[in-house]
Amino acid sequence: MSILVIADHNNQTLNGATLNVVAAAQKIGGDITVLVAGSGAQAVADAAAKVAGVSKVLLADNAAYANQLAENVAALVADLAKGYKYVLAASTTTGKNILPRVAALLDVSMITDIISVESANTFKRPIYAGNAIATVQSDEAIIVGTVRGTAFDAVAAEGGSAAVEAVAEAKDAGISKFVSEEIVKLDRPELTAARIVVSGGRGVGSGENYHKVLDPLADKLGAAQGASRAAVDAGFVPNDFQVGQTGKIVAPDLYMAIGISGAIQHLAGMKDSKVIVAINKDEEAPINSVADYWLVGDLNTVVPELVSKL
Ligand SMILES: Cc1cc2nc3c(=O)[nH]c(=O)nc-3n(C[C@H](O)[C@H](O)[C@H](O)COP(=O)(O)OP(=O)(O)OC[C@H]3O[C@@H](n4cnc5c(N)ncnc54)[C@H](O)[C@@H]3O)c2cc1C
Numbered sequence: 001m002s003i004l005v006i007a008d009h010n011n012q013t014l015n016g017a018t019l020n021v022v023a024a025a026q027k028i029g030g031d032i033t034v035l036v037a038g039s040g041a042q043a044v045a046d047a048a049a050k051v052a053g054v055s056k057v058l059l060a061d062n063a064a065y066a067n068q069l070a071e072n073v074a075a076l077v078a079d080l081a082k083g084y085k086y087v088l089a090a091s092t093t094t095g096k097n098i099l100p101r102v103a104a105l106l107d108v109s110m111i112t113d114i115i116s117v118e119s120a121n122t123f124k125r126p127i128y129a130g131n132a133i134a135t136v137q138s139d140e141a142i143i144v145g146t147v148r149g150t151a152f153d154a155v156a157a158e159g160g161s162a163a164v165e166a167v168a169e170a171k172d173a174g175i176s177k178f179v180s181e182e183i184v185k186l187d188r189p190e191l192t193a194a195r196i197v198v199s200g201g202r203g204v205g206s207g208e209n210y211h212k213v214l215d216p217l218a219d220k221l222g223a224a225q226g227a228s229r230a231a232v233d234a235g236f237v238p239n240d241f242q243v244g245q246t247g248k249i250v251a252p253d254l255y256m257a258i259g260i261s262g263a264i265q266h267l268a269g270m271k272d273s274k275v276i277v278a279i280n281k282d283e284e285a286p287i288n289s290v291a292d293y294w295l296v297g298d299l300n301t302v303v304p305e306l307v308s309k310l
Contacts, residue, residue: 001030001120006077006089006098007048011038011066014047016193017090019154022053024147025088026155027117031055034162035080037073039066045164052159060167067178068094074101075171081106081142088114091146091249099146108140115151129245129268149192150251150272184238191241194224196254199243199270200236201228203259203280203299207236213303214258220310226250226270228260244269259299262287279303 003025008015018034025032034048037060045059058080064072077098081087087102089095091113103110115133116124122137123145191197198218204210210231218225226248227241243250245265255273260266262278262285270276271290278291279299288294295302 001028001086002084003028003030003032003086003088004077004081004084005032005034005054006073006087006095007034007036007044008090008092008094009036009038009041009044011041012043014044014051014157015090015092016154016157017092017095017149018048019051019157020149020152021088021090021147022051022155023152024114024117025086026053027152028086028120030085033058033084035060035077035167037062037065037076038068039063041065047157049162049164050158050160051162052156054160054162057162057164058167059164060169062170064170064172067181068098069173069176069178070094070097070101071173071176072171073098074105075173076167076169077102078105079169079171080167081144085142087142087144089146091148095146099144103144106142106144108142108144109138111136111138111143111145114145114147126268129264130271131264131268148249150249184240188218189222189224191224191226191243192248192250194250195252196221196223196256197226197243197250197252197270197273198223198256198258199226199228199241199260200231200258201260201266202230202234203261204231204236205259209300210236213299216307217256217303217310220307221254223254223256224252228263228266242269257287257291258303260287261285262290 033056035058036045048057113125114123226243232242245268251272256277258279277293278287279295283296
């Protein structure tokens with residue numbers, strides 16, 4: 001069986017999420033080809049060629065793919081997909097933008113957010129914000145699916161030696177164009193890739209207090225910072241901090257939920273974390289149901305005390 005994995009990247013580096021998709025592809029079994037569609041993306045193709053388990057890398061290097069415009073990349077992928085049984089991508093913003101279009105162009109249904117490979121055509125995926133798990137079977141000629149990275153342990157980034165082949169096709173749909181982007185530069189680890197996440201909710205009270213109380217803790221732990229939607233909506237932190245159903249899905253070794261009540265939409269984004277610590281002044285807050293450690297107290301005194309002891 002042949003599997004085409006769409007690389008997630010920024011033309012310079014391969015996003016670690018691709019390593020999780022390759023792991024899912026290995027569970028299906030078969031020859032794994034990684035497609036790098038970008039511009040000036042040779043370094044990404046070289047990195048993809050080194051990924052354990054990858055047999056071939058296709059590099060479509062063209063200005064039309066520079067900013068991952070979904071209309072252009074989807075047209076390319078749909079064309080290449082005809083030679084494969086599976087097309088997989090990470091459940092990242094990019095993957096979720098491109099693959100539904102690929103499925104539509106191929107006129108097949110799509111499986112989103114695969115969390116388990118049961119057999120060659122049967123997969124598990126969360127529904128109702130992760131409160132139920134659906135087992136779905138696909139009889140499509142080409143199976144198109146996004147993979148939830150946190151559900152699969154990444155394959156090694158090194159160890160492979162796949163050949164890199166150039167793809168000359170330049171698909172410019174001509175219906176969208178890249179205008180600009182604003183990227184927040186952080187000194188901290190990226191939220192979805194971090195081993196430790198310190199998250200703050202409405203309980204922190206303000207953006208100023210978020211940084212005053214949580215930054216020292218995150219600094220001590222070398223943690224990424226996250227937030228509930230309430231904290232984001234209140235403007236405490238930017239929206240790329242949001243963890244949950246409509247934010248990022250994380251599963252770090254340690255997740256600290258501080259001043260977060262634990263609404264199901266928040267739990268949907270973090271409940272697979274290995275160890276969950278909750279700090280909340282309300283001993284009946286629902287976060288309690290998933291927390292491994294649970295500290296009842298005012299975060300304004302408890303967190304600085306914790307920092308002083310670390
Ligand atoms: C369609 C939809 C999608 C959503 N998606 C998301 C999502 O992706 N992510 C998300 O997070 N939410 C999401 N929500 C919102 C969600 O329902 C909750 O409203 C939100 O998670 C609440 O955030 P919170 O826990 O910070 O705030 P609250 O529920 O207000 O909880 C604040 C907590 O802080 C505690 N607290 C207050 N002061 C202190 C103090 N001094 N010390 C210690 N503890 C204190 C309180 O006891 C309370 O438990 C979504 C909702 C909908 C309808």
